[in-house]
Amino acid sequence: MTFFLNAPMIGFYIIALFILGCAVMLLSFQRVIYMALAIGGVFIGCAAIYILLGADFVGVAQLLIYAGAITILIMFAIMLTNHEAAxxxxxxxxxxxxxxxxxxxxxxxxxxxxxxxxxxxxxxxDVNGGNSNPVAVGLALFQNYTVPFELVSLLLIVGMVGAVILARERKEDEEE
Known part of the structure; x- marks a missing residue:
């Protein structure tokens, strides 16, 4: 068993060390906000792995959805609730x-x-019918899975409105 030391393997090892470092930081931090930043680093590292493997669409989606939206959502949840360092x-x-x-x-x-x-x-x-990955995903999403896609977006909007209502009620209770 030999390890091949070409550029992609070296890149993989560097990215894997970054992910492991962020995961260890996630487990060792005492403040929740720092934990959220560390999990954002894990998400970014996973996106880099996807891009390194040639799945550019999945990597960019990972960056946008997890490293961007989910990390920001975690930050908002932390800011709306009171978390002390334990x-x-x-x-x-x-x-x-x-x-x-x-x-x-x-x-x-x-x-x-x-x-x-x-x-x-x-x-x-020829798994995508001659289309590139983003085109194949778009066609599948908007031709075969239109209704589930819209239901998921509706569910996300309801969750966001519910979070705003809960945060507003909590703020009004604190002011009284």
Whole structure:
């Protein structure tokens, strides 16, 4: 088993280290707002992985939806609620140590299984009917899934209006 050190692999390792670093920061921060920023970093790293794999549309969608909209939504939720910094327990118990060892062993087993698997060679297939990925997604979304798409947008609008109403009621209660 040899590791190929070409530009995409080096890029992958750098992006993976970035994602792992942001995930560790997410777990180690005590303030919720910093945790939200760290999860935004994880989302950006995942988008970079998608782009590196050639799924540009999914990568840009990941950036727009998760790194942009969801991270901002988390920030608004944090700002509308009162979150104090809590001191997480910093005790190393036997259970914590065994969990860490099990996680490392699971990672090693997964790495060995993935590296020893023979993957099928790439097959040039016309899966999108000759269209590029964004065109194929757009056609599928607006021809086959128009009603579910509109229902999801309606659900998001109802959720946003509900959040504004709840925030307004809480603010009015605090003023009285």
């Amino acid at each position: 001191d997480p327990p910093h005790k190393w118990t036997v259970r914590n140590i065994l969990s860490a060892v099990a996680a490392v062993l699971l990672g090693a087993v997964l790495l060995l299984v993935i590296r020893s698997t023979t993957w099928p060679p790439e097959v040039e297939a």
